[in-house]
Amino acid sequence: MSARSPSEASYDVAIVGAGDVGSAIARELSRFDLRLALIEAGPDVGAGTSKANTAILHTGFDAKPGTLEARLVARGHDLLMTYADEVGIPVERTGALLVAWDEEQLGGFGAIRENAERCGYGRVAEISMDELYRREPHLGPGARGALEIPDEHIVCPFTPPLAYATQAVLAGTDLRRSERATRLERLEAGGWLLETTRGELTAGWIVNAAGLHSDEVHRMAGHDGFKVTPRRGELIVYDKLSRPLIRHIVLPVPTATTKGVLVAPTVFGNVMLGPTAVDIDRKDDTSSTAEGLAYLRSLGGRLMPDLAEHEITAVYVGLRAATEHADYQVGAEAESRYAWAGGIRSTGLTGSLAIAEHVRDELDRAGLALRERRNGLPNVRMPNIGEAAPRPYGRDDLIAADPEYGRIVCFCERVTRGEIRDAAASPIPPTDLDGLRRRTRVLMGRCQGFFCGAHVPALLAEHTGRSPADLLEGR
Amino acid sequence: MSQPVATGRETVDVAVIGGGPAGLTAATHCRRTGAERVVVLDREREPGGIPRHAQHQGFGVRDLHRILSGPDYAARVAERAAASGADLRTQAQVTGWAEDGALQVTAPGGRSVIDARAVVLATGCRERPRSARLVPGSRPQGVMTTGMLQQFVYLGGESPGRRAVIVGAEHVSFSALLTLAHGGARAVALVTDQPTHQTFPAFRAAAAIRYRTPLLTRTAVSAIRGRPRVEAVELTHLDNGTVREVDCDLIVFTADWIPDYELAVLAGVDLDPLTRGPAVDPALRTSRPGVFAAGNLLHGAEAADVAALDGRHVAAAVARYLNGESWPASRVPVKCAPPLGWISPNALSVLSEPGLVPPRGRFLLRATARIATPRVEVTQDGRSLWTGRVRRLGPGQSARVPARWVSAVDPAGGQVTARILARD
16 A cells, blocks of 8 residues: 555545445445545455354344334345345345244244334244245254244345445545544544544544444544444354255344344355354454354254254354444534444444435535535446356356466365456455455365465465465464 | 357266375376276366475385375376376366266366266365364464465465464374474474374474474363464363463464365265265275275375375276176165274175275274274174274374175175274
């Protein structure tokens, strides 16, 4: 990244945080004639709490009626389904089955259906046990009842924020990665001075989409009102050979605090089990725990006993940005020219496009001048990294045109050299191995680098100018 | 979107999947025993398999009757296969099986479909990574398997780190120690949950004297710390519960082998639940007609030359099959009881000789814990077929059970079981 002269960095809007929400806001504001900065503390777009979630497109059937979250999740679901199709985000229309395992849970079905109706989702339907086991023959014994939620789907968790940010960058947004906001100061002439770990910039407006750190940025801007308590979620990803075991997302009956532990296929062709939900103190503690993993495995053994025979490919830990409030914290203040979107908890991916619209409207109301650009948003087409559509290694046309798509580098995930090259040449190139992993699936498979763990860093080194040993440092 | 190009389709006598010691040797001997069109499909850039990046000496003793380094051995075995007239293709990954049983291949030259009269699966094995071992903690860079370490150091010429902890104390763990030294890293500890190491005493002595690396037995890695790079491991003693932290910037997870069985599963062949490789009879036939399996795909890691001898052995069975020998319709499973971990081959076909003789005339036996010179009994339906003493039984070392007893197996009987006899 070239060294910039901070004093010259002046924007109409600076968005703090390039996760699902911040990137979606940057994309939305890119429709207008604005100089935008998208500032991310982490090394990449979507590299914070957005990278480890359950990758489910929620309908909002279990949201709290009347909340902003209920409304934005419902709308976000429809927006993202359309957008996914448009830009090539992997989605599989699996539907979900919510299963009750005892009388008490079964007794809650009425309330769940009523809640869904009140949230405007009318397609929850009860199915028989015969039907449940016909659809999910590997489900553990003992289910007492099941509701079908036909519009809950699985989605790629990595591509959406990259797609949003790519559109924003192509429209002229200044994406500044590995740059943490450290201080905000209101300027007399209006607007803000933002100090970061790399210097300072000025912006007419600040938009806080800092996820786990949104409460800190909120305080920097002189506000109080919510505190983020990270809620740890551990997830186990099973070997691809387990994929035939399951067809739908299998949900538990949700409780007041959590949607509970689910088992679901992933768009990469694995099966996922999780998440746990434990409130913790530290916002950087993405460690898995022996207790969490043991709990998931014992639960998994009951939900889907055949899973236990499969190898575990990966363990992920995500932190949800939970607050003391039961709803999103979103708003804008005209006087200080500041907007915020915090406390997005576990529905940020689904809600992202609707949250962005909402923040746009809030900014509009607060007085940000929104003049539409003549050309609208640039078109993008993201590389397909899902299993539902052919990937380059399986496409005769691509390989015939370019043999690099026939050169498989990551054998487990079948990622080709052509895809690694493309990622490195993309508008938002990866700066590290994790970034390359999220863009291509390299190193995500069952061998976790046994076969290609040296080759991939060497290839990325060619493109980034960093040495493989340096890439392995993780910095 | 442009039109897909016509998919290439070809027919061969034998397709060998995997160009390591087992696959290359199988191809060589398939050619020598008369198969006309033999193709080896390997997904790596160079043939040779794991020995390509195992720089130490000691390869080739049993098959080539000389002592070579891994890379020299890999080159030699590949040269022999090429010289035999086998068609060696690299960067050619078999991605699956077509409905009609043909192989689907992706290579830089395009995708193709290969009809093979016989298929030899020789895809080898790999070490379980940290995630599969469910080691909790952070997920930093600097956590790898020996396979990755060797490629990083020997093929890439890179320095992997400075202070390493090696998890495991088998042959490969000590090989990792040499690789670390070559790469400029110091191994600060070898950690095993077993009460002793599982390698040759000379290797252990060399590690202690030359590298002063302590061996921590009955010890588990209970957590990994650090981010973005590993900073420490937390070690827990399994008997007294003592916990301690060791600073390191590299953790090498060694051994804990698992066959690379994806294509076997996709082929629908039966897997042996103990080895997790394809269940094979002594002729190395799987449950699917025309599909054979050889080498470390069968059971996790044996030495490269042992895998190569599997390759030679399977070639004879392939030749008989190509000459019209029928595929066995039913099999008697061969199992073992704890603390034995697995036995291989693990099925006996209901056919007469010569299919009954396993590679090198012996079954391989592993245990989940170290047992000094135990007596082993092989039984069928309560009838003792063989009793004898075996040597060096443990998680990292195989014992050999002579195969003389197979002629006494009742082909209509129940499963054959190997077990440890109580101490006399």
